């Protein structure tokens with residue numbers, strides 16, 4: 001390594017943009033949020049549990065225990081695979097992946113090797129620089145998570161590790177892409193979209209920071225125009241989307257510098273150092289494990305009937321792309337609102353509920369504006385209600401507020417103050433309007449006395465207006481608003497004034 005680094009620093013920097021093409025493939029591990037673990041009845045959601053309390057002889061790896069397949073985990077993996085356009089083979093099986101490491105209670109992990117639950121799918125990914133491109137997905141298979149190691153140091157400076165077995169045996173779905181991504185941006189977009197799909201499917205919290213969605217990347221460079229792959233580097237330890245993006249950007253640069261200086265990229269595993277924003281060599285190809293896969297003798301092969309596949313397919317929820325398309329075509333929403341509203345399934349559901357409560361869906365866009373504008377701003381400001389689900393304004397209240405505005409009952413500026421009270425109290429807007437006496441004064445009959453009074457009281461402004469000073473009208477409307485304590489409908493007041501003064 002030392003000699004290679006010195007080559008990097010003494011050679012001139014090559015023009016990376018024109019010489020090399022970046023080739024990236026991603027491996028995602030995603031915990032399924034099933035009730036129980038993959039092969040035993042321990043609870044799978046260990047987030048709030050004391051260490052080593054969600055354990056049993058099986059997930060502790062005791063001899064003599066026999067695994068039982070979690071049916072829901074298999075169904076959810078097929079559900080995910082179908083959403084990713086994969087083929088589901090009729091026969092699948094589990095295998096033992098053998099390697100000695102203290103996070104592996106049995107000394108092997110039950111995984112899938114040559115007969116995974118699904119193969120050959122794809123996802124379309126769009127980036128600004130590369131446009132819309134189809135990324136192949138090699139396989140989605142099912143395995144079990146390992147125990148968690150907590151590395152510690154005592155007062156004497158001695159380092160040691162603790163083992164928390166709660167995570168051992170939690171269902172883990174592995175989603176392997178083809179080496180089809182061509183930039184760090186594209187890889188990040190792929191991950192963001194994949195996470196979104198997993199959340200829409202309801203199979204995982206897919207939270208990268210909390211470890212329920214983890215990603216390793218394979219990256220290599222090749223001369224532009226070449227169809228052969230260069231030696232690939234595997235990157236681990238990336239705990240955020242930002243980390244994945246940063247590690248890949250760094251690696252593109254590093255490999256281009258090595259290759260540009262006539263050096264050779266070695267196949268190895270590198271770790272992302274988040275603080276220093278660099279990747280560091282962890283182990284070379286020679287140190288790679290031979291996992292000695294063999295069929296898991298304690299589990300029968302899985303036969304998946306076509307009826308089962310079709311039944312799971314028929315129950316797929318509306319996916320992000322479909323939902324985006326529907327919002328745009330049915331409600332005429334712009335890209336910005338659509339993307340905000342479909343980012344999380346809960347947001348899209350909230351909007352759908354608000355639209356369902358509207359008297360006329362022609363006002364859906366108005367509802368979308370209140371949700372993505374005022375409501376999201378309030379949630380961002382308010383630390384006590386971080387979630388859309390937890391904040392006090394119900395979708396039906398948004399619909400009611402929109403109805404009051406488009407019906408002319410309240411003005412937009414009144415609506416803003418009603419909205420604030422809605423957020424504070426959780427009350428329905430009509431109730432707030434009544435309590436505050438906010439109802440807008442509209443219609444010629446109601447406004448005429450106020451307008452006549454204003455005309456009588458403001459002779460010079462009236463004269464100004466009639467001699468052609470248009471700005472005087474604004475002043476007169478302002479007087480109407482003042483006399484009505486802000487309750488007059490300003491649009492109508494203006495029209496009625498113009499009519500009265502042109503007589």
Ligand SMILES: [Zn+2]
Pocket residue numbers: 037040041042054055056057058059060169
């Ligand atoms: Zn267990």
